[in-house]
Amino acid sequence: MNGEYLYVFDRTHAAIAAERALLGGGVAARVMPIPAVIAAGCGIGLRVAEGQRAQANVLLHAQKIASDVHCIADGFPLYLAKPALSPALDLRPSDALAIVGCSGKTALLHRLATELRSETVLLATTTRILPPPKSLVDAANPEHLTAGINLLHGGFDGAKLTPPTAERLAALRPAAGYTLLECDGSKGLPLKGWAAHEPVIPPWVTATVGVCTTRPVGTALSAENVHRPAIFCALTGAKPGEIITLPHIAAMISHECGLFGKAVGRRYLLVNQVESDAQAAQAQELASLLPQAFKHTLSGILTGSVQQATVTLLDGEAK
Numbered sequence: 001m002n003g004e005y006l007y008v009f010d011r012t013h014a015a016i017a018a019e020r021a022l023l024g025g026g027v028a029a030r031v032m033p034i035p036a037v038i039a040a041g042c043g044i045g046l047r048v049a050e051g052q053r054a055q056a057n058v059l060l061h062a063q064k065i066a067s068d069v070h071c072i073a074d075g076f077p078l079y080l081a082k083p084a085l086s087p088a089l090d091l092r093p094s095d096a097l098a099i100v101g102c103s104g105k106t107a108l109l110h111r112l113a114t115e116l117r118s119e120t121v122l123l124a125t126t127t128r129i130l131p132p133p134k135s136l137v138d139a140a141n142p143e144h145l146t147a148g149i150n151l152l153h154g155g156f157d158g159a160k161l162t163p164p165t166a167e168r169l170a171a172l173r174p175a176a177g178y179t180l181l182e183c184d185g186s187k188g189l190p191l192k193g194w195a196a197h198e199p200v201i202p203p204w205v206t207a208t209v210g211v212c213t214t215r216p217v218g219t220a221l222s223a224e225n226v227h228r229p230a231i232f233c234a235l236t237g238a239k240p241g242e243i244i245t246l247p248h249i250a251a252m253i254s255h256e257c258g259l260f261g262k263a264v265g266r267r268y269l270l271v272n273q274v275e276s277d278a279q280a281a282q283a284q285e286l287a288s289l290l291p292q293a294f295k296h297t298l299s300g301i302l303t304g305s306v307q308q309a310t311v312t313l314l315d316g317e318a319k
Contacts, residue, residue: 003073005053007046008034010066010082015044018065025059027052037076047072061118071135079135081114084309088302089209089268093119096179098126100199101211101259102186102227104272107306108211109182110136113149120145120177124152124169126200127185128160145174163200170204181205186227190216191244191252193231194261201264207299208263212253213273214282216244246282250289266299270311274303280312287314 007029009015022029029046048056053069057080060067066082085108091097097112099105110132113121122145123132138148141164152172153161163169173179184199186192190213201208216225221242226232233239235258236251253259253269260267271283283303287295295301304311 003050003071005048005050005056005079006032006034006038006070006072006076007048007056007060008038008068008070009042009044012042012044014065014067015042015046017063018060018067019046021059021063021065022046022048022056025055027056027059029056035076038070057118074133074135077133077135078110078114080117081111081309083115084111085304085306085311086112086115088300088304088311088313089207090266090299091116091178091207093176093178094174095207096173096181096202096205096265098181098183098199098201098205098208098264099211100184100201100208100263101270102192103190103213103215104211104270104306105182105184105186106130108209108270108272109180111306111309112178112180116178116180117149118147120147120174121149122152122172122174122177122179123149124164124179125161125182126163126166126169126202127183127198128157128162129182130159131156131161145172145177166202170202173204189225189227191226191232191249193226193228193233193235193252194257194259195228195231199262201262203264205264207266207268208260209268209270210253210259210263211270211272212249212259214246214249214271214279214286215273217246217249217282219244221248246286247289250286253286254290254294260297267297268300268302269298270306271301271303272306275305275308275310284314 032047069080070076137151140151154164235255236248301314
């Protein structure tokens with residue numbers, strides 16, 4: 001990929017330290033104001049040519065200077081993100097993470113990949129996913145994995161990428177890197193009932209994160225906001241046309257055939273799309289409605305916003 005990259009920092013002193021580190025390491029970094037399209041950072045960015053991007057990443061990593069990186073040629077999409085969600089999920093080298101649920105799976109997949117990009121990342125699906133932005137992929141269907149984001153798929157069906165074979169996926173899983181898998185589909189709807197064949201989670205997965213949202217609360221249950229509404233009703237006791245409540249969502253999460261019905265490894269619940277104090281209170285209430293025996297099976301209950309890269313671990317709600 002040709003072009004230039006903009007490094008964005010939380011604080012001015014970090015930007016100054018980064019400029020010193022890059023210039024001292026032979027990278028021709030240029031100071032640039034943060035464009036309005038990027039609603040983050042201290043206002044000062046460093047512009048680096050594509051040919052020196054890898055060197056810049058190494059220098060900043062050595063100095064423990066965190067940054068977001070945006071591809072200027074691609075309209076400033078996120079390219080490399082400072083850690084936020086990956087530490088909250090306690091991701092470790094050699095981990096294989098399955099992402100299931102509704103309302104933010106693909107966004108979480110992309111965010112985690114950008115946070116871990118300085119390592120070796122295998123990105124794949126066991127279902128069907130939209131092709132990720134070109135700026136997110138360092139190598140597509142490689143024979144051997146390299147540092148960066150390696151996208152593995154089985155082809156393009158005209159709308160989405162299909163999954164690779166189970167054998168190829170297992171064979172390419174990095175022993176000293178991260179495997180990130182989207183293992184579920186919800187037709188873009190915020191609630192779901194799971195058929196017997198889904199989600200498809202490989203047995204070697206080491207952690208599963210279930211994504212949900214409270215935003216449908218107060219709306220009428222229908223096929224417009226629930227994927228497989230008949231199964232959702234069977235899981236939750238809800239009825240078609242009934243107003244969706246927090247107890248319905250709690251039942252969807254905790255039912256033995258619900259969100260974590262086929263989870264493998266450590267289990268994390270992420271209540272996504274929490275972007276206000278009222279939504280935070282609602283997420284806290286949802287967590288309180290989960291059966292205690294179920295909460296003991298979780299390694300963490302997280303609330304926050306994948307899009308805004310904010311996350312909070314609810315104390316006392318999981319082991």
